[in-house]
Amino acid sequence: MSIAENSIFAGFFLRLWCVLAGAWSGSNLGRALDRMGRAVVRWVQGSALCQFVWREGRLVKSWPDSLVRTLFTLVLNLPCALARWLYRAGKRIWDGSIAFRLVSAVGGASFLFLGLFLLVMLVAPHSMWNNLYGLMGAVGLTILFVLGSAARPRLRLEAGLLGPYMVFYLMCIGGAFVTSLSSRLSLRFFLFHATAFLLVLLVVSSVQKVEQLRLVIALAVCGITVAALYGCYQSYVGVEVVASQQDMTLNYGMPGRVYSFFDNPNNFAELLVMLIPLDFALFLGAKGWRGRLWSAAALIPCVAAIGFTYSRSGWIGLALAVMVFIALENWRLIPVMAVAGVCAIPFLPETIYNRILTIGNMKDSSTSYRFAIYDASATLMKDYWYRGVGLGTDVMQRTFRAYPAMFDGSFPIHTHNNYLQMWGETGILGLISYLAVLLHGLKSGVKAYYQTMDRQVRHILAAALGAFCGILVIGVAEYTWFYPRNMFIYWFLFGVIMTCVKLSRNSRRA
Numbered sequence: 006m007s008i009a010e011n012s013i014f015a016g017f018f019l020r021l022w023c024v025l026a027g028a029w030s031g032s033n034l035g036r037a038l039d040r041m042g043r044a045v046v047r048w049v050q051g052s053a054l055c056q057f058v059w060r061e062g063r064l065v066k067s068w069p070d071s072l073v074r075t076l077f078t079l080v081l082n083l084p085c086a087l088a089r090w091l092y093r094a095g096k097r098i099w100d101g102s103i104a105f106r107l108v109s110a111v112g113g114a115s116f117l118f119l120g121l122f123l124l125v126m127l128v129a130p131h132s133m134w135n136n137l138y139g140l141m142g143a144v145g146l147t148i149l150f151v152l153g154s155a156a157r158p159r160l161r162l163e164a165g166l167l168g169p170y171m172v173f174y175l176m177c178i179g180g181a182f183v184t185s186l187s188s189r190l191s192l193r194f195f196l197f198h199a200t201a202f203l204l205v206l207l208v209v210s211s212v213q214k215v216e217q218l219r220l221v222i223a224l225a226v227c228g229i230t231v232a233a234l235y236g237c238y239q240s241y242v243g244v245e246v247v248a249s250q251q252d253m254t255l256n257y258g259m260p261g262r263v264y265s266f267f268d269n270p271n272n273f274a275e276l277l278v279m280l281i282p283l284d285f286a287l288f289l290g291a292k293g294w295r296g297r298l299w300s301a302a303a304l305i306p307c308v309a310a311i312g313f314t315y316s317r318s319g320w321i322g323l324a325l326a327v328m329v330f331i332a333l334e335n336w337r338l339i340p341v342m343a344v345a346g347v348c349a350i351p352f353l354p355e356t357i358y359n360r361i362l363t364i365g366n367m368k369d370s371s372t373s374y375r376f377a378i379y380d381a382s383a384t385l386m387k388d389y390w391y392r393g394v395g396l397g398t399d400v401m402q403r404t405f406r407a408y409p410a411m412f413d414g415s416f417p418i419h420t421h422n423n424y425l426q427m428w429g430e431t432g433i434l435g436l437i438s439y440l441a442v443l444l445h446g447l448k449s450g451v452k453a454y455y456q457t458m459d460r461q462v463r464h465i466l467a468a469a470l471g472a473f474c475g476i477l478v479i480g481v482a483e484y485t486w487f488y489p490r491n492m493f494i495y496w497f498l499f500g501v502i503m504t505c506v507k508l509s510r511n512s513r514r515a
Contacts, residue, residue, distance in 0.1 A: 065445070068169045077172055081164045081206070085154040092155035099156075112153020113160070116211040119146055119204075120224030123497065126490060127228030127276070131268040136489045140196050143203035150211055163210045166507050168449070170441035175202065177435035178396065185395025186404060194397030197489050201496035208500030215461045215508055219290065222283045222465065222501065225494075229280040230303040236265040236273060236310035251315065251371070259356045263313040272488040274319025277311040278475045279491075279498050282326045286468035289334075290461040312357055317364050318482045326475030333454055333467040375421050375482065377411045382420040384408050386429060393432035398487060401429055419487055423480030443477065443499075450502040457509035466505040473498055 068074055092099055099105045111118070122142045126134075154160040164171075178198050185191040212218045244261035251259060262270035284307065288300035311319055324346070331338050353361075363369045385394075385408055394404045398419045405416040420426045428436040447470065454466045476495060479485055486492040 064169050069165070071169070073169070073172060074165045078162070078165045081162045084151045085161050088151050088155040089158065108149075108152050109156050110153075112149045112151070112155075113157060115146055115150040115153055115207065116217045116221055118149060119207050119211060120221035122146060123221070123225040123494075124228035126493065127225065128231045128266065130266045134266075134490070136193075136197065139489060139493055140200045143200045143207070146207055147203055150207060161210065162206055163507065164206060166209050166503055167205065168442070168445045170438060170445050174435075174438040174442045177431050177438045181393055181396050181431040181435055184392065185397075185400055187395060187400050190399040190403065191396040194399070197486075197492060198396070200489075201492055204493055205496045205500040205503070208497060209504050209507060212504050212508075215459060215465070218465060218501070218504055218508070219287065219461065223287060225497070226280055226284045226287060226300075226303055229276060230306060232265040232267070232273070233277065233306040233310035236263040236313060237306050239263040239265065240310075240313040259315060259360060262315045263310065265310065267488065267490065269488065270314040271316050271319065271483055272491055274311050274314040274316030275322070275476060275479055275483070275485050275491050276494055277307055277314075278319055278322040278326060278479065279472045279494050281307050281311070281323060282330055282468040282472040282475070283465070283501070284468075285330060286464040289464045312354075315357070315360050317360065318479045320361070321364070322475035322479040324475075325478050326471040328471070329474045330467050330471035333451075333470065334464075377413075378417045378421045379425070381405060381408065381411055381417050382422075382425055382429065386425075389429065389432070391432055393428070393430050393435060396430050398426075398484075401426070419484045421482065421484055423477075423483070423485055426484050426486070446499055446502050447473065449506045453506040453509035457505075457512060459508070459512055462505050462508050462512070465501065466509075469498055469501045469505065473502060 126139065126142070129138075150160075150162070178195070182188065182191050182195040208221070212221065240260070240263050244263055246259075246261040251262065263273065264270045265273045267273045267276065281304070284300055284304050288297055288304070291297045291300060311323060327342070328339065331342055350361075363372075385404060389404070394400050401420070402416065402418050410416055420429055424436065424440070427439045431439070450466055450470045450473075454463055454470070457463060457466075476485060476498070485495060
């Protein structure tokens, strides 16, 4: 018997949960909601809208055999082809070289070094982090992957798995850089997009088994847990209250908002929203009590830290992420969790409870200021809606200065909205391609979830889809890519979804 099974504390709550679950399933309300839920599912599945959304479009159907996909994959794999040619040309020499065999072995485990890179990126203090490190890490890992593919013919950059819309999105990013009002100011942000794409490509290509994906996720969760522990320490010792981050009147008595290693509490909260659900997946997929214990231990400081950020959008995003996760894993638990969430409100700390009450309050200075930014953005978009101003907040900020200032005499730094920002930077075609990539990824993930029989893949998919929905909702009120480390984790999360889609397809073929 394991320690967890013999624990009086754990045993009490396990028995309590069994009693409550049994009482719920046997109650009239539980049976009524269960019948209602099955009726809704049948209606949705039979609706014309569901059939339209669920079907594969012509572009997606023709993608596997298309010339564009072939060229896209071929161009990206030229370095791998060159490495394999060099290996075959001097096979005897390379096989006899200890240095080459070491590099080849390391390259074959590039997924491990990807996880370590994410861990280091998440624990690096803001004062020590340079966004150039992100590019250097992504390029270095790609070179490592290419070297590892020399002696492994099956190891290749699987760009085709990302779907047809990714090609159009990348073309729009490149076009926005070339046609920018200032290519010099846009260069830095173009490199951020290149880094994000390489991270997506590395996750999808380097991971071949679900155990490898779990290891990458575990290392990322380890990094955010260290950051969360430091955030909890900041809450304990106290941090300075920044008036620009909270309304001092409506939030009277609220302590300073923790930010850990990430300069801003909203940045920290967004990272927690993207990675906390993945810890759920690790917990459910753990094969022994030690794995569950470590996952549960990591969850505690992460949940506490997101509370101490006092990020309202972060709380909403995490709540949605959990709801999507539960809806996929067992939708019958949604009413139970909703009731439990409402019942937990009176037990929240007073400062968090008061912060929740300010959600949607137009008297809150940060909320009203956002709408002033939206008004200024609408004025700018009248002139640039079709082509955009170019990549990056630097170009956007300079362009804003050609228009009237806001009510306080200042100019926006960005639009405070992911979708509006992408529209303003890349134009209407860039926005459409960006939304198409997101919707294709979500749709592919949901379909893979219901088609795969591998429980571990299902757990990771449910968590990643929930986390992605959470960060997409946050993007309505925040520009989540303003901090590049958040942008990198955003696309890593997208890569996790597409990797699960690949693993699901591979298991069905096998």
